[in-house]
Amino acid sequence: MVEASDLELVERTLEGEHHAFEVLVRRWERPIFSLAYRLSGSDEDARDVCQETFLAAFRHLKSFRGEAKFSSWLYRIALNAWHSRQRRQPAESLSLEEQAETRGFDPPDTDNALDERLLRDERAQLVRRALAALPAEMRQVIVMKEYEGLKFHEIAEVLGIPVSTVKTRLYTGLTLLRRRLEGLGFSPGKE
Structure with missing residues (x-):
């Protein structure tokens, strides 16, 4: 069943084979989690x-x-779920600039491997922030293209x-x- 196409698995699920949906979940869980994590920045929210x-x-x-690929339909559902969570959660109290000032960004002076890893982590955190x-419509396009590797027509x-x-x-x-x-x-x- 693992080799079956998404459409075949959908059809099997609709015929009552719930194991077929489990295969779809295993197939798409990681990409959907990745999209949600990159949009939210939170493991729990993702x-x-x-x-x-x-x-x-x-x-x-x-x-x-x-009519569309199952993955496109699933990404659309994930984006809707993320938008719903965004509307339910209170907005950040600090602006991006205030967060940066509070936290600071001073790269370490040493060439130690630990320092390099910390610097990479700090950079990644700044990029996430x-x-x-960014406005949601730009953020979701960037995430889908740059992080998820979707093609322009797939995002569209x-x-x-x-x-x-x-x-x-x-x-x-x-x-x-x-x-x-x-x-x-x-x-x-x-x-």
Whole structure:
């Protein structure tokens, strides 16, 4: 059953073979969790979004018509789950700049392997913060393209927008991301 296509697994699930849906979950759990984590920046939120995604997918499996790829349909559900969580959670009390000032970003002076790892972790955290500060429509395009490796047409299908809009959101989002990082004293190309 593992070799079956997503569409075949959907059909089998609808015929009552619930094990087929378990195969779909195992197949798509990691990509959906990854998307949710990169959007939320929180392991707990990502787990919740992932769980909500698969519950909603199972409940609404009859509505999947196969016109789009199953993965596109599932990503759409995950984005909706993430948006719902965003609306329910209170906004951050500190701006991105205030968070950076509070935390600081001073690279260590030594070449120690531990220091290098800490520096990489600090950079990754700054990128996550800057990404989280972007408008949702830009953030989700950046995450799907740069982190999840989706193609422009796949992102357009998931979001239900033209490819040109995907490209515009990606370019604008990356430009804003670079500016935010530079404003924090971090340049993506800087070593």
